[in-house]
Amino acid sequence: MKPTSDRSPDIDAATVDGVTVGSAIYVGPCGNYDEAVYDYRVPAGSSTLSAKIAAGDRSATDTQVQVEFFLDKARAAVVTPRLGVPAEVILEVTGVNTLSVRSYSEKSDSCGESRGVVLTKAEFSTAQNPAAKKAADGPSEYVVENDPVSDECDSFYFHSDTDPMHLSGRTNYHSLSAGRDGDIGADESGPCTFEYDLGRSATKIVATAGVHDASRTTFTCRAELSIDGKPVQTNDLSLGNTVPVDIPVPNALRLRVVFTFLGPGYGECVLGDFRIMRARA
Known part of the structure; x- marks a missing residue:
C-alpha cells in the first residue's frame, strides 16, 4: 500500500x-x-x-x-x-x-x-471477491469539518468535532451539539443556531439526532433542520431516544440547524455522525 x-x-x-x-x-x-x-x-x-x-x-x-x-x-x-x-x-x-x-x-x-x-x-x-463490499453512497463529508456560514451560541456549551458523543448507549463521532452548561443558564432555552453552505452540490444530509447520555434525565431539547428557509425536520428529543435524519437536499444552498433547550438542567442536544452526501462525479 x-x-x-x-x-x-x-x-x-x-x-x-x-x-x-x-x-x-x-x-x-x-x-x-x-x-x-x-x-x-x-x-x-x-x-x-x-x-x-x-x-x-x-x-x-x-x-x-x-x-x-x-x-x-x-x-x-x-x-x-x-x-x-x-x-x-x-x-x-x-x-x-x-x-x-x-x-x-x-x-x-x-x-x-x-x-x-x-x-x-x-x-x-486483481481477483474479484463476492464478499467484497461497495461504497453504498456517493462522496460525503462531515458537517463539523466545514466552517459554518454563521453560528449563534455564545452563552451555552458548544461541541463540534470528532470527539465521541454517546446517544442511547451508542458512540457517535463527528457530532454537532449544543446545550446548557452545568453552571451557566440552567433553565435558559437558547436557541443555538448554525448555518452551513451546501453549494447546490449535496444530495442529502444524514445524522442521528438525540440527547447526550451524560445529560440530566430532566433535560429535553428540540432539533430543527431547514433547507433554504423551509423546515424539513423537527424533533423533540429526550434521553435514551434517538431519531434518524435522512433528508434529500437536491440543489440546496443553505442548511440551518437550530437547537432549543426545553426540559430543565444540564444537557446536550446532538446530531451525531452528521454527514453531507454528494453526487458521484
Whole structure:
C-alpha cells in the first residue's frame, strides 16, 4: 500500500492474538480523542482490498477505536476493533483511485510495541471477491469539518468535532451539539443556531439526532433542520431516544440547524455522525 502524501503511518512488527506480524500498519490513534487520516493510491487494475484491523495485544483492555474506510471520498466501511476481537474489511475497489483510512479514538494508549490499532494482511488484489463490499453512497463529508456560514451560541456549551458523543448507549463521532452548561443558564432555552453552505452540490444530509447520555434525565431539547428557509425536520428529543435524519437536499444552498433547550438542567442536544452526501462525479 503506497501513501499518496508525505503523511504515512509507522510500519513495524505487532503482536495480535498471540501472533507476531512483521509488517503491521499502525493506523493509531495514539491517544484519547486523537484522529489519524492516511490516504493510499489504489493500483490500476485492482478489484479488491482486504485487511484485518485489530488492537495490538499490548493495548489497554478498554481500548475503543473507530476505523473508517473511504473509497474516492465515499465511506465504504466503519469498524470498531477491540482487544482480542479483530475485524475484517473486504472492499470492492474496481475503478477507485484513492483509499482513505481514518481512525478516531475514545480510549486509546500510545502506539508502538504492539499498542494501538493496526492493519495486518492489508493488500490489493486483481481477483474479484463476492464478499467484497461497495461504497453504498456517493462522496460525503462531515458537517463539523466545514466552517459554518454563521453560528449563534455564545452563552451555552458548544461541541463540534470528532470527539465521541454517546446517544442511547451508542458512540457517535463527528457530532454537532449544543446545550446548557452545568453552571451557566440552567433553565435558559437558547436557541443555538448554525448555518452551513451546501453549494447546490449535496444530495442529502444524514445524522442521528438525540440527547447526550451524560445529560440530566430532566433535560429535553428540540432539533430543527431547514433547507433554504423551509423546515424539513423537527424533533423533540429526550434521553435514551434517538431519531434518524435522512433528508434529500437536491440543489440546496443553505442548511440551518437550530437547537432549543426545553426540559430543565444540564444537557446536550446532538446530531451525531452528521454527514453531507454528494453526487458521484
